[in-house]
Amino acid sequence: MSESTVLPVVRLCAVTAETAWDVFELSETLSAEQRNMVADNAESIAEAHFSDRAWYRAISADGELAGFLMLHVGADEEIDCPGVFLWRLMIAGPYQGRGIGRRVIESLVEYLRTRGIHELHASHGDGPGSPESFYTALGFVPTGEHYGEDHEVGVVLRW
Numbered sequence: 662m663s664e665s666t667v668l669p670v671v672r673l674c675a676v677t678a679e680t681a682w683d684v685f686e687l688s689e690t691l692s693a694e695q696r697n698m699v700a701d702n703a704e705s706i707a708e709a710h711f712s713d714r715a716w717y718r719a720i721s722a723d724g725e726l727a728g729f730l731m732l733h734v735g736a737d738e739e740i741d742c743p744g745v746f747l748w749r750l751m752i753a754g755p756y757q758g759r760g761i762g763r764r765v766i767e768s769l770v771e772y773l774r775t776r777g778i779h780e781l782h783a784s785h786g787d788g789p790g791s792p793e794s795f796y797t798a799l800g801f802v803p804t805g806e807h808y809g810e811d812h813e814v815g816v817v818l819r820w
């Protein structure tokens with residue numbers, strides 16, 4: 662990273678009646694391949710309403726709506742992972758490649774560390790549009806677990 666690199670200021674914000682449609686529409690900015698890798702935000706928020714383990718937020722970067730994050734905390738029949746699991750993460754197409762996804766994960770790690778939590782689980786699909794390289798760049802390693810009817814490879818970041 663060069664000395665002149667300016668890191669984005671990332672915030673996690675509640676999704677409100679005023680912002681919900683804008684959050685839904687972020688999904689339309691992903692490529693077709695990327696849309697195969699992550700559920701649409703509207704679908705994720707609908708799922709969250711039927712799960713008492715879901716926690717979701719909109720991602721703002723330098724004050725602009727840029728993405729969506731959803732965690733799953735604790736194991737259940739949906740995700741059999743005892744811990745914090747990165748259920749959904751998407752950065753809107755025009756905002757990708759600017760370090761926002763990295764800052765989101767770093768912020769999450771900072772927060773989890775203060776809560777005495779020392780790992781973050783996630784999973785990814787394979788093939789075109791796969792975010793595997795993103796997880797590798799951030800230090801996630803494979804766990805040997807599989808999720809989503811075994812289509813997704815489990816990875817974990819430990820600190």
Ligand SMILES: CC(C)(COP(=O)(O)OP(=O)(O)OC[C@H]1O[C@@H](n2cnc3c(N)ncnc32)[C@H](O)[C@@H]1OP(=O)(O)O)[C@@H](O)C(=O)NCCC(=O)NCCS
Pocket residue numbers: 691695698699748749750751752753756757758759760761762763764784785790791792794795796798799
């Ligand atoms: C994966 C995703 C969240 C990455 O967000 P992003 O803000 O573009 O990522 P960043 O700019 O913070 O990149 C962080 C690092 O990952 C790498 N990276 C990110 N996307 C990558 C890709 N598609 N291929 C290779 N490397 C990638 C970057 O090179 C960077 O590495 P560096 O910091 O060592 O240079 C974003 O591409 C996305 O929303 N994809 C569609 C949805 C998805 O797959 N979500 C994850 C599964 S639920």
